[in-house]
Amino acid sequence: MESDNNKPGPAAAAAAPGQAHLPEGTTHPQSPADLFWSFSMLALQGFGGVMAVAQRELVERKRWMTRQEFLGEWAVAQIMPGPNIINLALMLGDRHFGLRGALAGFAGMVTFPLIILLLIALVFSSVENIPAVQGGLRGMGGAVIGLIAANAIKLVGGLKGNVMGTTLCALQIVLTFVAVALLRVPLMWVVLLVGGAGWAWAWLQLRRIDAMKGAA
Amino acid sequence: MSIVLTLSDVLTLFLHCLSISLLAVGGGLILAPDMHRLMVDEKSWLTEEQFTSSLALAQSAPGPNVLYVAMLGWNAGMNAGSYALAMACVAATLVGIMLPTTLLTLSVTRWAHRNREWIGLRAFKQGLSPIVIALLLSTVWLLSAVHNDPSRDWKLWLLTVVAGVVLYRTSINLLWVLAAGALVGAMGWV
Numbered sequence: 243m244e245s246d247n248n249k250p251g252p253a254a255a256a257a258a259p260g261q262a263h264l265p266e267g268t269t270h271p272q273s274p275a276d277l278f279w280s281f282s283m284l285a286l287q288g289f290g291g292v293m294a295v296a297q298r299e300l301v302e303r304k305r306w307m308t309r310q311e312f313l314g315e316w317a318v319a320q321i322m323p324g325p326n327i328i329n330l331a332l333m334l335g336d337r338h339f340g341l342r343g344a345l346a347g348f349a350g351m352v353t354f355p356l357i358i359l360l361l362i363a364l365v366f367s368s369v370e371n372i373p374a375v376q377g378g379l380r381g382m383g384g385a386v387i388g389l390i391a392a393n394a395i396k397l398v399g400g401l402k403g404n405v406m407g408t409t410l411c412a413l414q415i416v417l418t419f420v421a422v423a424l425l426r427v428p429l430m431w432v433v434l435l436v437g438g439a440g441w442a443w444a445w446l447q448l449r450r451i452d453a454m455k456g457a458a
Numbered sequence: 459m460s461i462v463l464t465l466s467d468v469l470t471l472f473l474h475c476l477s478i479s480l481l482a483v484g485g486g487l488i489l490a491p492d493m494h495r496l497m498v499d500e501k502s503w504l505t506e507e508q509f510t511s512s513l514a515l516a517q518s519a520p521g522p523n524v525l526y527v528a529m530l531g532w533n534a535g536m537n538a539g540s541y542a543l544a545m546a547c548v549a550a551t552l553v554g555i556m557l558p559t560t561l562l563t564l565s566v567t568r569w570a571h572r573n574r575e576w577i578g579l580r581a582f583k584q585g586l587s588p589i590v591i592a593l594l595l596s597t598v599w600l601l602s603a604v605h606n607d608p609s610r611d612w613k614l615w616l617l618t619v620v621a622g623v624v625l626y627r628t629s630i631n632l633l634w635v636l637a638a639g640a641l642v643g644a645m646g647w648v
Contacts (some may be wrong), residue, residue: 246536253541255524256574262579267550271636276502278648285520285521285522286520286521287632287633288520288521289518289519289520289636291548292521292522293594293631294594297634298529302533302629304630304643306540309468309521310587313583313587313590314583314584314587315470315583316590317582317583317586317587317589317590318566318570318582319563320581320586320589320590320593321483321586322483322559322562322563322566322567323479323480323481323482323483323510323558323559324479324482324524324556324559324560324562324563325485325486325522325524325559326485327522327524328524328556328560328563329557329559329563332563332564332567333563333567333568334618336564336567336568337551337567337571340505341564344560344564347562349475349617350523352522352525352552352556353518353599354521355521355522355525355566356521356525356528356548356552357518357520357599358519358521359515359516359519359525359528359529360528360529360548362515363512363515363529363532363533366511367516373646374644374645374646375578375644377643377644377645377646377648378640378641378643378644379495379518379640379643380614380643380648381571381614381617381640381641381642381643381644381648382516382518382636382638382639382640382643383601383628383639384605384614384615384617384618384621384637384639385617385621385635385636385638385639385640386601386636387598387601387618387621387622387627388595388617388619388621388622388623388624388625389621389622389632389635390562390597390598390601391594391595391598391618391622392623392626393537393594393623393625394591394594394595394598395626398591399596400587401587401588401591402523402539403590404584404587405581405584406588408520411587412588414588414589414592415588415591415592415595417592418589418592418594419571419595419596419597419599420589421594421597422592422593422602423596424594424599429483429593430483432589433586433589433614437585437586437589438585439585439627440586440588440589441494441582441585441586442581442585443585444580444581444582444584444585445577445578445581445585446578447601448581448584449577452484458610
């Protein structure tokens with residue numbers, strides 16, 4: 243695995259021979275324990291869904307991946323069965339520390355949220371009708387929507403350099419949004435049709451670019 | 459509500475979860491109808507209200523949404539009147555739902571990492587990246603659509619916009635923003 247680089251600062255990353263695997267400005271998780279605690283923190287911030295927190299923590303704070311990598315890895319995690327965010331934790335943990343890392347990431351995602359959930363289950367029935375509790379959940383829900391929107395806009399930066407080009411990327415976003423949010427088409431069909439078309443087009447473009455590089 | 463759960467019931471629950479795990483493409487929530495069929499319709503381990511509130515609580519608590527299955531198991535065990543059974547059902551649902559997807563994800567992502575230079579995989583990642591962004595925007599839309607009464611909900615929309623701008627412009631710890639939202643809500647201001 244790539245865990246041989248123990249002190250991966252941005253400078254080390256720029257100088258490292260394996261630069262392709264460690265883009266400038268990104269770092270590694272230090273240990274399985276680091277993975278466990280980082281994913282625990284991430285999970286505990288994830289009210290109503292962890293994906294939006296994931297990009298903030300993993301890309302902006304920890305710098306374990308670039309925006310572009312995040313989009314790519316998420317595209318893979320998205321089509322796998324199982325919760326996307328747990329798939330991402332497994333993926334990242336496994337890549338850096340093998341099975342131990344994957345288990346550490348997984349345990350981080352699940353342990354504390356499960357404890358909290360069971361504690362809530364024990365007390366919830368006695369507080370669920372208190373207006374302040376309902377109001378608090380409503381307010382928190384409103385903030386979460388703002389978080390997701392902010393992240394969506396930030397991730398647009400990760401499309402820079404995408405081989406499909408700006409126009410087609412924008413078209414794909416609009417089509418997917420209309421299908422999923424407005425027409426409520428099942429996600430599977432959207433991924434198959436819109437995603438399949440994007441895949442084929444990106445493949446053609448990459449083949450053309452690789453051929454040009456080969457010729458130069 | 460009071461029911462009897464035997465060990466073979468717990469095993470049934472575990473095997474049911476194992477059998478539907480791999481169908482959860484796009485997240486665990488799409489398994490909810492089938493969990494409902496087994497636990498409420500066929501076996502009457504849970505009431506309708508318990509099923510719904512388990513889902514809602516898991517949504518509003520921190521962590522992956524899929525933990526709602528643990529909550530279903532917990533409530534079934536508590537209906538049978540024992541913490542031990544509740545923990546056993548939590549283990550049965552959670553391990554049953556997570557084990558197959560975890561093994562599959564590990565093998566596929568190892569393959570994907572070994573072959574990351576392969577053109578088909580690079581094309582897949584780039585070709586589907588915009589969809590990830592679109593799905594986030596769709597989530598924003600669907601969550602906001604619940605609050606569709608301007609005269610009452612404008613304050614909540616304002617809170618959403620302010621939270622969004624703060625999170626977009628600063629690297630402030632997210633928990634502060636969530637806490638502020640919860641506080642404003644608890645005071646009855648939104």
